[in-house]
Amino acid sequence: MDMNSFFNDLQGKIQQAIEQSPAKDLEKNVKAMMTQGFSKLDLVTREEFDIQNQVLAKTRAKLEALEQRVAALEAALDAKQS
Template sequence: MDMNSFFNDLQGKIHNAIENSPAKDIEKNVKAMMTQGFSKLDLVTREEFDIQAQVLAKTRAKLEALEARMAELEGKTAEPTPPK
């Protein structure tokens, strides 16, 4: 028996042992429980979160521009008009 076939045989036996072990069933069960638990939570995807963060940044920029414009207009109306 050459070394290559020995390692292939050993790899096959290890693979079969892992596939048939209770650890594989435990992993499947844990994944199923976590998926079920996460589905009950009100979570958003990373993509949705990033989109909302961009919308919030744009809204903040517009708000700051409007506040500056409003302060400018209030400053103009607060200036006393010279008497005629």
Template sequence: MDKFNFFNDMQEKINQVLENSPVKDIEKNVKAMMGQGFSKLDLVTREEFDTQAQVLATTRAKLEALEAQVAALEAQMKKQA
């Protein structure tokens, strides 16, 4: 038996043991518990967060442009007065 077959057989046996062990059930239960816990929290998805971050950046840029316009208008009014 060469090393490659030995390691493949060993990996296959370990996978069979893990599939038939309670580890799979524990993993499923932990995932279910965590999913329930996260659903109770007020969380947003990454996509929603990125969208809102983009909206905020756009709004901030518009605000800065408007502030510059107001400052220019105020300076113009001071010159006229």
């Protein structure tokens, strides 16, 4: 028996033992608890996060353009007043 088939057989037996033991129920209960806990948190999906990130980038670009425009207008006003 080669090592690869030995480990595959061992993995299968361990998985079978876990499925027949209370560990499988424990796994289900832990997943249910975690799902319930996450649902109580104020989390956003990755898609929502990416959309908000794009909105923020556009807003930041507009703000920088407006800041440059205001600076140019202030410089023109200062030049006119001088």
